[in-house]
Amino acid sequence: MVIKGVLFDFSGTLFCIEPVRSWLSAVLAERDMTVSDADFERYVADLTAAGALPGGPVPQRVPDRLAAAWATRDESAERHREVYTGLARQVALPDPGLYEALYDRHMSPTAWRPYPDAAEVLGALRAGGIRVGVVSNVGWDLRPIFRAHGLDALVDAYVLSYEHGIQKPDPHLFHTACTLIGQDPKDVVMVGDDRHADGGAAAVGCDVRFVEHLPVEERPGGLRALGLIP
Template identity: 60%
Template structure:
């Protein structure tokens, strides 16, 4: 293998819990909820699918279906989709919906999987190119920098910067070109079979991991090192 492409959320990093997300936004804006209210509101936000990187909506509102389908094609669409979902849940202040969205873009809202650093560092040591290909509406580079993983990434290909989202093979093609790698010698690692599986259209191999809390998935990325040889 000449290069390995990684998805971001659920693959290299895990988003914080809905409760942690809500608590941080409340603290940052000077608002408060009782613990029972916070827990109930966090559950409602999670069911609404309002946390980017978290669970998808239990029931997608009809008036958001169109924007949801293309949410990762621009920063504006991404914000509209997720703040639209969070507004289905009553909060102490309307401004909290935007505060929640801002919070999820903070490096503090993300935790690398325990084996991510080792895998990326080892690939770099072997001279294998590393790219991050993500369906996303914001710049995740600061997250990698804050957690010390940016030094191992050669290229970031983010859907909102190209106006196209996975599984469209054009996004994977951009990544392969950026790494000067023949797609037939590239491995795509992700947690979403529909989105990340789009890489097979170009001839890439694909390896899937489970989107689990970081503490429950300590070593799922390690097999990548055997797959690249």
């Protein structure tokens, strides 16, 4: 196919969230709090098991009271916050203010790192006249992340689930993205890390290609290997 547009997922595709350990450490430092080494390790393990970090490890078990909201968590900002602070509250942290602080931290540009080849691939697409969109299941505005890391100028359109009240794999999100970048879906590639959610782009006629959701250091060239650029 002749590629005229590329849609990218956000988390696990273009960017990777910091580890739970760094996430908790940063928030404790911001609040000038210290805990024992043993308590810190326990909090890290428990928050990881709870799946409290958006974009991080998935919950080992979603509590019954959060199950319905979990299934549609990316359809509204309020629900997204409710779910992830609720997951964190399963862990007995030393300050009740930490739950909201942890949620707020994950929206900070410093909590995210672009994959090593993200700028290269996005820049090459822009240089080649290929339109780029970001289609993400997310409960908050990720545009500041792109701006802070110097990638916003390389993106033509953002389609964020919470702004539309639907989430991937709903084909309407992909159709909207193709419309915004001005391309027929049959000329567009969707790139993501979730075969269920991102695979929904196939329903509108997009080609779909996948990367592995790995730590930044373990995936230096995953985007480059997809054949999007010469």
